[in-house]
Amino acid sequence: MADPTEIQSKAAAIAEAQTGKHVLDVIEAQLRRMGASHILVTGLPMPNRPIEGLVHRLRWADERLGGIERSGIDAEDSALMLGLMRSRAFIWDVTAGDTTHSELFASIGADSQVVVVPITEAHPFQALVLGGGARINGGKLELSNLELICNAAFRRLIELGVISTQRPGDLSARERRVLELTALGKTANDIASLLEISQRTVHAHLQNASAKLNASNKTHTVVEALRYGQIRL
Known part of the structure; x- marks a missing residue:
């Protein structure tokens, strides 16, 4: 079970961070503690728009390809679409079928798990945090705490000017x-x-x-x- 004092400490670290790297480090550390070996922190693009400029952290190894690069992420990858399905954090069990429709899922492999954190507090900007691994350790409380940390992190990234809430293709x-x-x-x-x-x-x-x-x-x-x-x- 997550220690409330530890969560408060992470929230304070985010609030006091002076660079985007420090903020992203907090997210990555929390994901790795939950068992994630693959990390993606990214804004979600509008339809028919590229994602490359919205990716903020990518640690997504792929033994088949030597690692997925920002330019190699398909904006319509089904793993990214999970961020549009729900508004709360959840864990997705990757199946063999998933790997045929997603390079992100294919690179991590079937029978793995991915924790999905939709970022919804920067309206109309949308973002997504993914953490994949052989086994993600997280119950309802851990997911709720991760959600709090990720949303706080994105608010800080916006305050620091690292992220603009305007996306190419946004409606007027x-x-x-x-x-x-x-x-x-x-x-x-x-x-x-x-x-x-x-x-x-x-x-x-x-x-x-x-x-x-x-x-x-x-x-x-x-x-x-x-x-x-x-x-x-």
């Missing part, structure tokens, strides 16, 4: 507002009246948002906006 403030109203069941006419713009402008904002989110229709656009943290209800 007006596009977000139009989608929020759409999600609440408002028609284009309703939205035009509320925002004091024309219906044509409303449709233009919806089309722009759809293109950015790689969505096929209005409903899909709203769903993807929610999934990528662009709007909240």
Whole structure:
């Protein structure tokens, strides 16, 4: 069981850190204590955008390839998509099927485990912490503490200017507002009246948002906006 004093000490270390490296070191040390041999700390890209510039720490050895590099991470790798599935930390058991759809999973191998920590407190920015190993040691309390540490770390990284909360491809403030109203069941006419713009402008904002989110229709656009943290209800 995690020692509350130790968690407080880690939180203090994060708050006092003056460089991004020191903050990331705290995350990595906590993951390794839980049994992780593979570490990835990264922002999550918007659809059709590269991930390379969002990766902050990568320690992901791969015996087949000699190690995965930042430029070798596929932005649509299914391991990364786990960060969009839930809002709380959890442990994922890697199966043989997982390894066929993910280079990150393939490099660590089937029958291993990955602790997944979605970072959700920097809206609309989204990030993910992954720690993989043969066996991850963590119950509910340990996962909760890891979640606290990782979110505190990202808040500090933002304060230090290491991370910008703006991602390439983010929706504009007006596009977000139009989608929020759409999600609440408002028609284009309703939205035009509320925002004091024309219906044509409303449709233009919806089309722009759809293109950015790689969505096929209005409903899909709203769903993807929610999934990528662009709007909240």
